[in-house]
Amino acid sequence: MQHSTYFDFSTTVKATVLVMISCVSIAGTVTAQDQPVGDAARGQAYFQVACAVCHSPVLGSNNTVIIKQGPSLAGVIGRKAGSSAHFNYSKAMTDAGLTWDAKSLFKFLENPMAVMPGTIMPMPIPDATNRADVIAYLSTLKIPEGVTLNYQVILPSNAGTDPNDWPRQAPGVKHHFIEEELPRPYATTAAGNGPKVVPEPTNAFLSVPAGFTVKTFAKGLSNPRLMRTAPNGDLFIAETGRNRIRIIRTTDGADAPTVNQIFVEGLNRPFGISFYPPGENPQWIYVANNNSVVRFAYHNGDLITTNAPEVIVAKLSETTGGHSTRDVVFSRDGKRMFISVGSGSNVAEQMGKKTPEEIRAWEAENGVGAAWGQEAHRAAILVTDPEGHEPLHPFANGIRNGVGLAVNAETGDLWVSTNERDGLGDNLVPDYVSRVKEGGFYGWPWYYLGDHEDPRHAGARPDLAGQVMVPDVMEQAHSASLQMTFYTATNGVAAFPAEYQGDAFVAMHGSWNRNLRTGYKIARVRLNHGVPTGGYEDFLTGFVADDRNVWGRPVGVTVAHDGALLVTEDGNGTLWRIAPKP
Secondary structure: OOOOEEEEEOOOEEEEOOOOOOOOOOOOOOOOOOOOOOOHHHHHHHHHHHOOOOOOOOOEHHHEOOOOOOOOOOOOOOOEOOOOOOOOOOHHHHOOOOEOOHHHHHHHHHOHHHHOOOOOOOOOOOOHHHHHHHHHHHOOOOOOOOOOEEEEEEEOOOOOOOOOOHHHOOOOOEEOOOHHHOOOOOOOOOOOOOOEEOOOOOOOOOEOOOOEEEEEEEOOOOOEEEEEEOOOOOEEEEEHHHOEEEEEEOOOOOOOOOEEEEEEEOOOOOOEEEEEOOOOOOOEEEEEOOOOEEEEEOOOOOOOOOOOOEEEEOOOOOOOOOOOOEEEEEOOOOOOEEEEEOOOOOOOOOOOOOOHHHHHHHHHHHOOOOOOHHHOOOOEEEEEOOOOOOOOEEEEEOOOEEEEEEEOOOOOOEEEEEEOOOOOOOOOOOOEEEEOOOOOEOOOOOEEOOOEEOHHHOOOOHHHOOOEOOOOEEOOOOOOEEEEEEOOOOOOOOOOOHHHOOOEEEEEOOOOOOOOOOOOEEEEEOEEOOEEOOOEEEEEEOOEOOOOEEOOOEEEEEEOOOOOEEEEEOOOOEEEEEEEOO
C-alpha cells in the first residue's frame, strides 16, 4: 500500500484538488473600444467545444476545485496570472506580473506564445468574436462571496513497488499489460499531478542501455514537437507553438548541427511532417496543420521554402478545440494519405445522442463506431489520396488521440501511437501503440481495450459489444504516448546493433493524471518481422528529477542518416542524440 502525505490549507470550506493542470485567469468588462462585445451564452458553447478538455469552468460538489490539464477557471476574475494554488505554471506565467483583465486576456488568447514566450498554454483563439465571447462567459464564473477554499492535497509517495512508476524506470526494465489484468474503473482516485518543468539540474543524468551514449545535440529550440528525417538526412522539426518548421543539418557522426534555421513559418500549429513520394527523391513536403494539410515543393537539400503552401485538405473536421496535434503519413506504395485527428474532449461529454436508426445511417457513411456532432471526423484516422481528390473519410474510428503515425516499411502496416482517456484511475486507460486495421473500431468513447465499457457511457452502445479492437501493445496508463518510429538503419557510423533492426521506438511525454509519475522516457517495442513480441521496455530514462519536478518531456523520435536515434523534448527545448559507443 502506498502512503500519502496530507497538507491542509484550511479555513472554512473544504475543497479537494482533483485532476489535471491549469491556465489563465479572466477579468474585466468587455467594451467596444477595446474589442468586440462578447456574448456569454455563445462563449459557453465555444468553451465546451474548444476548452473543456483542459479546463473546468466551475467548482465541483462542496466547492471542489477541479484541476484538469489546465486549471479550473472558476473564480479567476481579478486573479494574478500564475497564482492559482497547486498548478504547475510555467516560469513565463508566474513571472509575468499580470492581473488578468479582459484587455490583456483578449491579447493573450490571440497568440499565447507570442505574447508570453515560454508559456505552456498552447491553444489560441484566433477569431476575435470567439475570444470576446469566451471572456464574457468566463467573467460570469465567480466563487461565492465569503467562501475561502480549503485545499487538501494528496502528495504521492514513491514507496511503492510498481515498476511503471518513475523511480523504478531504467533501461531494460520490461512492461507488459494484458486485457485480462486491467483494474476496474476508479480502483484508485484520479489525480491532478501535473509536472513542474524545471531547468536541467546540474546533477542530471540520462540512462541508456549498456554500450550506448546519450548527448545533447542542440539547445534553444522553441516547443520542439514531432521530428522527421528527410531522405538526404536533414532533420525537420515542428515548432508548433511558433507556427513554424525548423531544419537541422549535420554530418554523419557529428555531435552538433552544421545548419540550424527556420525552413518555413506562418503555419497554423503544425505537427505532422511527411515527404512525398516515398523513396529517395521526394518532390513535396507535407505538413499537417491544426485543421488542414498543406504541402510545399521540395527537393533534397532545400534549406528554406519561398513557395506559398498548396492546400491539399482544406478542413479536417468542423471543430478544432481539445487535442490539436495532427500527423500525416503515406502508405508504402504512395497511393494513400493517412491523417490522425484526436478527439475534442476526454470522453465525448457533450456529443449528444442518436437513435439506433440514426446511428445505422451515420455509420453506413462514416464507419463502425464513428463519433458525431462536435466529435465528427475526430478520434479517428482519416484517409484520402495524396492529391486530396478522394473524399476524406475515416480509415479507423475510436482512436481517442492518435498523436503519432508510422508505416512499417517491411509489412506496409499503418501504426498509431495513442493517448487514451483520463479520469478512471491511475492504471486506466492504458495508452497504446498498435497496427491499425482498416474499418476497425478501437472503442472511444463507449468502450476501451475490447469490451470494457466506459462507466461514463454505461448502456449507451450495446450494439458495439464484440466489435472493439484490442491494440497490439498496451502502455502504462497516462504515459502520454506521442511520436513513434521504426528503426531501419542498416549502416552508418552510429548504426545500432542488428538486434534493433525493425523494432519501434516510442516517445512518452509523461503523465499528469496519475498519483505517481510515469512516462518521460523513450521506450523500445520489439518486433519480429513487423509483429509485436510482447510488451515494451525502457530505453532512455532520467528526465524526472523528483516527485514534483521534471526537466524533459520527450515528444519526437527519429532515426538519423548515420543511424543514431534523435529525440526532441519540449520542456527545455532540447534535442538529444543516442548512439553506440565508439
